[in-house]
Amino acid sequence: MIWASVIIQGVLLGAVYALFACGLSLMFGVMRIINLAHGDIAVVGAYLVWIVATRAHVSPFLALVAVLPVMLIAGYVLHVALIGKSLRGGQLVPLLTTFGLAIVIQNSLQQIFSPDVRSLGAAAGWITTSSWRLSEALAISWFGVLVLVVAVVVLGGLDLFLRKTGLGREMRATAQDPDAAELVGVDARAVYARATAIAVATAALAGAFLAMRSTFEPASGPTQLIFAFEAVVIGGFGSLWGTLLGGIVLGVAQTIGGHIDPQYSILAGHLVFLVVLASPRGRTLAARSARR
Amino acid sequence: MTGGERGPAAVPPIRRAALLSVECLEAHHGLLHAVRGVSLRLAEGEKLALVGANGAGKTTLLRALAGAHPVTAGTVRFDGADVTRLPAHRRVGLGIALVPEGRRLFPDMTVVENLLVAGRHRRPGPWTVDAVLDAFPLLRPLRDRRAAALSGGEQQATAIGRALMTNPRLLLLDEVSLGLAPLAVDAVYDSLTRLIATGTTVILVEQDLGRGMRIADRVACLLEGRIVLEGAAADLTRDEVTEAYFGLGGAGGAKARSTAP
Numbered sequence: 407m408i409w410a411s412v413i414i415q416g417v418l419l420g421a422v423y424a425l426f427a428c429g430l431s432l433m434f435g436v437m438r439i440i441n442l443a444h445g446d447i448a449v450v451g452a453y454l455v456w457i458v459a460t461r462a463h464v465s466p467f468l469a470l471v472a473v474l475p476v477m478l479i480a481g482y483v484l485h486v487a488l489i490g491k492s493l494r495g496g497q498l499v500p501l502l503t504t505f506g507l508a509i510v511i512q513n514s515l516q517q518i519f520s521p522d523v524r525s526l527g528a529a530a531g532w533i534t535t536s537s538w539r540l541s542e543a544l545a546i547s548w549f550g551v552l553v554l555v556v557a558v559v560v561l562g563g564l565d566l567f568l569r570k571t572g573l574g575r576e577m578r579a580t581a582q583d584p585d586a587a588e589l590v591g592v593d594a595r596a597v598y599a600r601a602t603a604i605a606v607a608t609a610a611l612a613g614a615f616l617a618m619r620s621t622f623e624p625a626s627g628p629t630q631l632i633f634a635f636e637a638v639v640i641g642g643f644g645s646l647w648g649t650l651l652g653g654i655v656l657g658v659a660q661t662i663g664g665h666i667d668p669q670y671s672i673l674a675g676h677l678v679f680l681v682v683l684a685s686p687r688g689r690t691l692a693a694r695s696a697r698r
Numbered sequence: 699m700t701g702g703e704r705g706p707a708a709v710p711p712i713r714r715a716a717l718l719s720v721e722c723l724e725a726h727h728g729l730l731h732a733v734r735g736v737s738l739r740l741a742e743g744e745k746l747a748l749v750g751a752n753g754a755g756k757t758t759l760l761r762a763l764a765g766a767h768p769v770t771a772g773t774v775r776f777d778g779a780d781v782t783r784l785p786a787h788r789r790v791g792l793g794i795a796l797v798p799e800g801r802r803l804f805p806d807m808t809v810v811e812n813l814l815v816a817g818r819h820r821r822p823g824p825w826t827v828d829a830v831l832d833a834f835p836l837l838r839p840l841r842d843r844r845a846a847a848l849s850g851g852e853q854q855a856t857a858i859g860r861a862l863m864t865n866p867r868l869l870l871l872d873e874v875s876l877g878l879a880p881l882a883v884d885a886v887y888d889s890l891t892r893l894i895a896t897g898t899t900v901i902l903v904e905q906d907l908g909r910g911m912r913i914a915d916r917v918a919c920l921l922e923g924r925i926v927l928e929g930a931a932a933d934l935t936r937d938e939v940t941e942a943y944f945g946l947g948g949a950g951g952a953k954a955r956s957t958a959p
Contacts, residue, residue, distance in 0.1 A: 572814070572818050575811055575814055575815050575818075576815060576818060578804065578806070578807060579804045579812075582804045582805060582806055582807070583802055585766060585798075585802070586798060586802040586804065587804075587815070588785065588786040588787045589764060589766055589790070589796050589802075589861075590795075590815055590816035590860060590861070590863070590864060591787050591790035591791060591816065591818065591819030591864055592787055592815065592818070592819070593787045594787070
């Protein structure tokens with residue numbers, strides 16, 4: 407029974423990672439770039455939710471509803487102003503640009519909010535502390551289930567968007583051949599900006615959930631980036647359902663490792679990541695084309 | 699002059715308003731000066747075959763007309779408007795569509811999805827998914843197959859259909875027979891001949907001289923980025939074109955001056 411509990415906790419933890427990873431996966435799938443500022447953008451989202459929630463005295467969930475459209479627009483602007491321009495410089499330039507952006511964000515947050523550790527857990531209320539107690543050793547937190555449901559809805563919705571809608575088809579076409587997409591009337595730059603906007607909004611969503619689930623500070627971003635990156639690699643680059651699976655595998659590995667000995671928690675996740683990377687599938691990752 | 703049975707084509711091209719007029723177009727491909735001072739006028743409904751050896755600049759010229767290749771100098775006017783600086787996706791909206799060399803389908807999307815992507819920014823017009831599937835009946839049973847899993851001929855039919863989905867007024871076809879089995883080439887050309895008989899303006903790049911000259915009203919021969927011979931398809935002999943194609947003799951240049959509009 408204790409192992410069932412460990413695995414369930416791992417799945418719930420994995421949902422958070424999957425939510426972090428989905429924007430990273432989308433940007434890589436569409437533009438072939440890895441956004442090194444992804445984790446820090448998520449932390450910006452968490453701070454925005456914190457500001458709205460404390461200033462307006464509303465629930466963080468309500469604040470999140472207000473913050474998401476703002477982050478969508480911010481993502482579009484970020485692409486037009488910065489990432490889109492860096493894309494013209496080849497593969498290395500976007501990597502360096504987002505690395506620089508990550509440093510700028512971390513230091514700005516430090517300057518504005520001080521390095522204090524904060525949490526939205528208390529503000530989110532009863533949902534973060536309640537759980538179903540199924541037996542002595544097995545309790546399922548409501549908030550964990552909520553995050554899992556949101557992760558499935560976001561990743562599934564995104565997958566449906568890419569497969570079934572005109573905008574989504576344009577995004578897939580641009581991912582597969584931007585030059586040919588232009589020749590059938592698709593504005594590739596606008597498509598890229600839309601992908602960045604969606605990625606930034608999902609990052610903010612993940613950041614807010616992280617803040618409600620545990621704590622955050624200006625330097626929280628890079629750790630989340632590493633977990634998100636590992637989830638994407640484990641699940642296979644560019645595949646959204648794979649990303650959900652990758653997040654869950656990473657989460658389960660971490661809770662199993664943590665159950666054996668708390669100091670093995672993070673290490674177990676890294677080990678699974680390395681095993682996948684060293685496997686034949688991992689070696690072909692670089693050459694693989696993203697399907698959607 | 700073209701033959702009398704062609705109806706509207708019997709009017710000298712220069713008298714009709716040009717749908718496409720290109721003046722002194724220059725384009726570079728890396729360090730290569732690929733297109734050098736090309737001027738062209740094309741009336742609505744005209745079919746021009748662009749011939750020339752490998753590396754003569756045909757593909758670069760076509761891509762420059764479609765907006766997919768940067769122009770270093772010169773102007774491209776389409777239906778009276780200067781489109782020289784317009785990006786490719788905006789030119790599609792005006793009615794210029796290119797079937798690129800190598801087909802360039804979206805490999806992981808189905809035939810229908812390939813068509814639908816192109817249909818999103820279409821001009822109003824007769825072409826729909828159903829119309830394309832009617833024009834290329836071989837695609838109907840394959841509509842939900844991934845483009846990467848199609849044969850070369852099926853891919854080419856999809857690529858032409860994808861361009862038609864935008865309802866083009868000017869269709870640019872780059873080497874549609876390249877890499878196809880002879881039977882597939884015949885099938886593609888059968889459909890194509892019927893399609894362009896409906897009055898679409900066409901520029902066709904073709905290695906097969908005979909095919910190009912049969913379909914086109916006019917032939918232009920490129921050599922090292924310049925048009926060295928241009929004239930009505932009916933007036934030119936195969937030998938004249940072949941000479942210009944390989945850059946043999948000076949007769950080609952004189953001919954170009956006498957018949958160019």
